[in-house]
Amino acid sequence: MSVATLTRASVEALTQFDTASVCNALEVLRPEYRSSGFTRLPLIAARPALKPVVGVARVARIRAAEPSRGPVPDRISWYEYVAHSDLPTMVVIQDVDDSPGTGSFWGEVHSEVHRALGAAGCVTNGSYRDTELLAEGFQILGGHVGPSHAHVHLVEYGEPVEVCGMRVAHGDIVHADYQGAVVIPADCVAGLAAAVDLVSRREKAILDVCRDPNFTLAKLKQALASAKEIH
Numbered sequence: 275m276s277v278a279t280l281t282r283a284s285v286e287a288l289t290q291f292d293t294a295s296v297c298n299a300l301e302v303l304r305p306e307y308r309s310s311g312f313t314r315l316p317l318i319a320a321r322p323a324l325k326p327v328v329g330v331a332r333v334a335r336i337r338a339a340e341p342s343r344g345p346v347p348d349r350i351s352w353y354e355y356v357a358h359s360d361l362p363t364m365v366v367i368q369d370v371d372d373s374p375g376t377g378s379f380w381g382e383v384h385s386e387v388h389r390a391l392g393a394a395g396c397v398t399n400g401s402y403r404d405t406e407l408l409a410e411g412f413q414i415l416g417g418h419v420g421p422s423h424a425h426v427h428l429v430e431y432g433e434p435v436e437v438c439g440m441r442v443a444h445g446d447i448v449h450a451d452y453q454g455a456v457v458i459p460a461d462c463v464a465g466l467a468a469a470v471d472l473v474s475r476r477e478k479a480i481l482d483v484c485r486d487p488n489f490t491l492a493k494l495k496q497a498l499a500s501a502k503e504i505h
């Protein structure tokens with residue numbers, strides 16, 4: 275399955291899994307994903323209790339510490355870029371200031387604008403504000419909460435970015451919840467549910483023994499061995 279053949283239903287179905295379970299599944303489907311494709315530094319979820327959000331990436335770089343020293347992309351062209359998709363989108367923004375988050379790109383207004391444009395949420399190393407006024411259902415994972423937008427402006431959009439160790443290109447499938455975010459390769463979407471189920475069944479074999487009032491180390495050793503045989 276390629277991004278071009280994804281449907282809204284197949285993307286939204288991914289929201290039934292939390293991000294840690296998605297990472298587990300990708301370790302089965304793509305073992306190299308044990309060390310790449312996900313955020314490695316902590317991010318703060320604006321709404322930790324919100325269910326996972328998923329969408330195809332719309333990427334940009336911003337600065338906020340000082341006014342722009344040259345031409346910058348206008349907001350309308352950015353909005354058109356975000357909206358140009360039949361699928362839900364996830365906005366991934368890299369703040370390239372020396373001290374990311376001096377000014378917030380995200381708040382009440384921009385969360386409402388981007389929700390209306392079809393975005394499910396945002397992942398950024400920058401800051402956000404208006405936490406109690408954000409658009410309904412819109413999730414933001416950010417570096418911190420800050421009060422001002424300072425001199426925030428777009429530097430460029432459409433080119434690959436890196437946020438907290440997660441590299442993201444335009445059109446990548448991004449899954450996020452309160453734990454962080456991960457890029458799901460398009461060719462893993464079809465097999466993801468089965469891989470999540472496999473890992474869950476292996477974990478259950480161990481958890482059941484650990485939660486048994488009659489737990490023994492011998493039973494744990496047996497469960498660990500049997501879990502490896504579950505396919």
